[in-house]
Amino acid sequence: MSKLVIIGNGIAGVTVARHVRKRSDIEIMIISAETEHFFSRTALMYIFMGHMTYEHTKPYEDCFWQKNRIDLKQDYVDEINTETKVLTLASGEKIDYSQLVMATGSQSNKFGWPGQDLPGVQTLFNYQDLLLMEENSKHAKHAVIVGGGLIGVEMAEMLISRGIEVTFLVREERFWGNILPDDEAKLVQQHAEIHGVHFKFSTELNTITAGNNGRVNAITTSTGEELACDFVGLSVGVHPSITLAAKSNMAVGRGILVNDFLETNIADVYAVGDCAEIEVVEGRNRIEPLWYTGKMQGETLARTITGDKTKYDRGIWFNSAKFFDVEYQTYGFVANEPIDGIDSFYWQHPKENICVRITYQTDTQVVTGVNTFGIRMRHNIWQHWLSHHCTLKYVLQNLRTANFDPELFRHYEKNIITAFNKQYPSNKLTLSPLQWLTKRFTKEQTNAQ
Known part of the structure; x- marks a missing residue:
């Protein structure tokens, strides 16, 4: 058998x-x-x-x-x-x-830093790492986290929940600079700072040193600065x-x-x-x-x-994450820096950590990707829009059909449309109140779902 x-x-x-x-x-x-x-x-x-x-x-x-x-x-x-x-x-x-x-x-990646294997220095990837983090953080007062990835954000939130101060070393000039455009990066950075994270940008780890007890007690950075700490989290990817x-x-x-x-x-x-x-x-x-x-x-x-040979097809790119209590989703491709032939429409709430960026082809207006923070979107709807080359106008007029926030959550589609009309008065969008109520029940959207 x-x-x-x-x-x-x-x-x-x-x-x-x-x-x-x-x-x-x-x-x-x-x-x-x-x-x-x-x-x-x-x-x-x-x-x-x-x-x-x-x-x-x-x-x-x-x-x-x-x-x-x-x-x-x-x-x-x-x-x-x-x-x-x-x-x-x-x-x-x-x-x-x-x-x-x-x-x-x-x-987890390690890059041969002096002291990277000292007690109190660790990565976070598997269950054994979690048990080690429980032990290493018992008496910690200040932690340094190296690398601006999602695992680093998780470690920061975990340590702060125990009252441990966190300093974050980020190699790029902004948080998640190799992935997020500047506006979204600033939103996440400011939100993390409110929760107690201290960032040092354009800064890399140089060495990790031990105290008299053999455990980590400080690090030095690429700028020559020395930071006292009793926990070092390495989160420079996998x-x-x-x-x-x-x-x-x-x-x-x-x-x-x-x-x-x-x-x-x-x-x-x-x-x-x-x-x-x-x-x-x-x-x-x-x-x-x-x-x-x-x-x-x-x-x-x-x-x-089991006998049905099938080619793997990832389909439309998708990812999601959580930065403390701000949820992030991305569909398609949203570059961290401007690209020729691709424009974007960006809306951010004036007071809350909520934003939407939709990228689209300059000549055809066909949507190529979206970033959302603080608004949950339906995967199947965005997959349909991106795979069927829907235009920016169509997506914005039907944006509420993609909203997946729980009942009684506030909706911001009207605010987004208003912002678009101010930015692009020559392409003004209109949508009646009746359309807002009935749009998600149209035949086309039912098929999309």
């Missing part, structure tokens, strides 16, 4: 297992050294802040796996023999497979975990190289999620270290494994 073995129990690997089980009765085993059961990695911060327990982060009851005949093994995989199709575990146990899925995820694949004759680049069907160069071996690098004909290969793309890849690969 066929046996599917999946290395890694993150969202990508678990999705493969669940969807293969829906379509097949083959034997399935998931191997992971991190935790016995799948949990929501994005919820780690809420465990630390006391909003949830670890048990709350598990989407499925422990009995789910036995009920669905998915075997779980908590161990490291030391070696893969792709010729004999046998795995060797750290415990010495041998596991055979018919098909193998590499879902080994990512690991890279695919490829060590096991590389020593197992799998082709690797930045990640494990796969084609559009998520197949590696080895027969019956696949890769999904953060560790997979999708080869493209033109341009830079793609690594997609996102929760939702891992889930999509897992669903796609399950079809291929």
Whole structure:
């Protein structure tokens, strides 16, 4: 009987297992050294802040796996023999497979800073990191976080919730400067500062030093400044975990190289999620270290494994995040700097941390992307608009149909239209009150949903 073995129990690997089980009765085993059961990695911060327990982060009851005949093994995989199709575990146990899925995820970046391995210095990526952060922050008074990524924002919020002062070193001239346009970056920066974050822009880590007790007690920056601290969080991104694949004759680049069907160069071996690098004909290969793309890849690969060979199609780019209590969504492509041939319309609430930026082609007015802060948008609506090349005028006139905020939340579409009309009086938009009430129920929008 066929046996599917999946290395890694993150969202990508678990999705493969669940969807293969829906379509097949083959034997399935998931191997992971991190935790016995799948949990929501994005919820780690809420465990630390006391909003949830670890048990709350598990989407499925422990009995789910036995009920669905998915075997779980908590161990490291030391070696893969792709010729004999046998795995060797750290415990010495041998596991055979018919098909193998590499879902080994990512690991945090470190760049060889002096002192980066001192006690009190850490990254935040897995459950073990969370336990270490509990220990390292027990007596901390001041923390330095290096790198302006989302993990750094999470660490800042976590530490501030414990009354620990946070200084943020950001290499760029503004927060998330390689992703966000200036207006959105300022909004996030100011909101974080209100919550107690102290930013140092255009500043990099130079060295980390220890005190008499052997633990971190200060850092020096690229500007020569010394900052006293008793906790250092390293959040300078992640890279695919490829060590096991590389020593197992799998082709690797930045990640494990796969084609559009998520197949590696080895027969019956696949890769999904953060560790997979999708080869493209033109341009830079793609690594997609996102929760939702891992889930999509897992669903796609399950079809291929069960006999329905299916090409992975990411569709319209999407991502979301949370900066303290401000929710962020992006669809399509919104550049951090101006691009020839692309214009944008930007609206920001005068008092609240709410804004919308819609980018569009200058000549055709076709919308190419959107950033939203503080307004929840419907994924399916924006996917429809972007894939069907809808114009800016159409999107603005129908913007309320995309609003996904809970009932009784204030709506700002009229304010947005008013701002657009002031900025572009020659392209003035009109929409009657009756249209505002009925627009979401039109046949076209029903089909879009």
